[in-house]
Amino acid sequence: NAGVTQTPKFQVLKTGQSMTLQCAQDMNHEYMSWYRQDPGMGLRLIHYSVGAGITDQGEVPNGYNVSRSTTEDFPLRLLSAAPSQTSVYFCASSYLGRRDEQYFGPGTRLTVT
Amino acid sequence: AQKVTQAQTEISVVEKEDVTLDCVYETRDTTYYLFWYKQPPSGELVFLIRRNSFDEQNEISGRYSWNFQKSTSSFNFTITASQVVDSAVYFCALSEATGGGSNYKLTFGKGTLLTVNP
Numbered sequence: 001n002a003g004v005t006q007t008p009k010f011q012v013l014k015t016g017q018s019m020t021l022q023c024a025q026d027m028n029h030e031y032m033s034w035y036r037q038d039p040g041m042g043l044r045l046i047h048y049s050v051g052a053g054i055t056d057q058g059e060v061p062n063g064y065n066v067s068r069s070t071t072e073d074f075p076l077r078l079l080s081a082a083p084s085q086t087s088v089y090f091c092a093s094s095y096l097g098r099r100d101e102q103y104f105g106p107g108t109r110l111t112v113t
Numbered sequence: 114a115q116k117v118t119q120a121q122t123e124i125s126v127v128e129k130e131d132v133t134l135d136c137v138y139e140t141r142d143t144t145y146y147l148f149w150y151k152q153p154p155s156g157e158l159v160f161l162i163r164r165n166s167f168d169e170q171n172e173i174s175g176r177y178s179w180n181f182q183k184s185t186s187s188f189n190f191t192i193t194a195s196q197v198v199d200s201a202v203y204f205c206a207l208s209e210a211t212g213g214g215s216n217y218k219l220t221f222g223k224g225t226l227l228t229v230n231p
Contacts, residue, residue: 031217040122042204042221050217058218090158094217099146099165099208102219104158 002026004105006091012111013081021076021108023091029103030096032074036060036087037107043090049074050096081112115140117207119222126195127230134190134225136205142166144210147181147188148219152202161203164188166210195229202226 007022025032033048045058049068063085065077074093078085088109092102116139126132138147149161162172164181172179176193192199206219 033218035219035221040223042117042223043206043219044221045218048218088156092219096217099163099210099217101148101160101163102217103160104150106157109156 004091004093004103006089006105006108008108009106010109012113013078014113015082017081018077018079019081021078021089021091021110023074023076023105024072025074025091025093025103026072027093027103028071029093030071031102032068032091032093033058033102034064034066034074034076035090035092037090038087046076046089078110081110083112086110086112115142115145115207115209115220117205117220117222119203119205119225121225122223123226123228125228125230128197129194130229131191131193132195132227132229134192134203134205134227136188136190136222138186138188138205138207140186140207140209142209146208146210148206148208149179149188149190150204150206150221152204152224154201158204161190192227195227197229197231200227200229 004025034046035043037043044060047066049055091105094102118137145166147164151159178191180189202224204224205222
């Protein structure tokens with residue numbers, strides 16, 4: 001099992017550019033989510049999904065879109081990047097109903113200039 | 114609303130010292146889950162422990178131990194005989210059990226940076 005994978009590991013964008021952060025898991029987890037980590041802020045939930053075709057907003061969803069067309073993939077889209085979106089992004093997944101640990105990907109460090 | 118407070122922003126100790134990382138949480142739910150994650154300098158998040166609200170037994174795993182006290186809403190983490198490899202940011206997190214999919218959300222504390230000096 002590869003677990004949770006994220007690509008790219010690093011990305012630099014100019015203000016206004018768009019991009020997609022990729023997240024995939026091979027554990028057949030129903031629940032997937034995106035967090036951002038900012039210095040001194042801990043991790044905050046952006047969007048989450050409880051299954052293919054179902055997504056919902058977390059704590060800080062503005063400026064981000066998600067979709068879930070398959071169980072395995074949960075991409076995060078930045079439509080028009082802003083410097084405030086400079087952060088480290090983590091994707092996580094887990095089974096529903098078991099309240100086990102959430103498995104985190106290695107993170108994507110994004111800088112918007 | 115759920116909230117996690119890690120009042121210690123940074124802690125510095127010398128190797129072999131014991132160190133306790135504090136975590137205080139707030140929730141209205143009677144059923145909830147508490148977690149500790151470690152983030153070493155390499156940046157990944159490493160799961161350490163999960164505890165549900167009905168299990169107040171303390172847990173020990175090697176040099177790590179956790180003290181869960183519902184009466185004080187605390188879930189503290191102690192490292193015994195600390196080592197340089199323990200240097201990391203440690204996060205405490207809370208997940209409530211009611212409310213469907215949104216409550217698989219983890220609410221994280223801001224983290225405690227632990228530095229263990231040789």
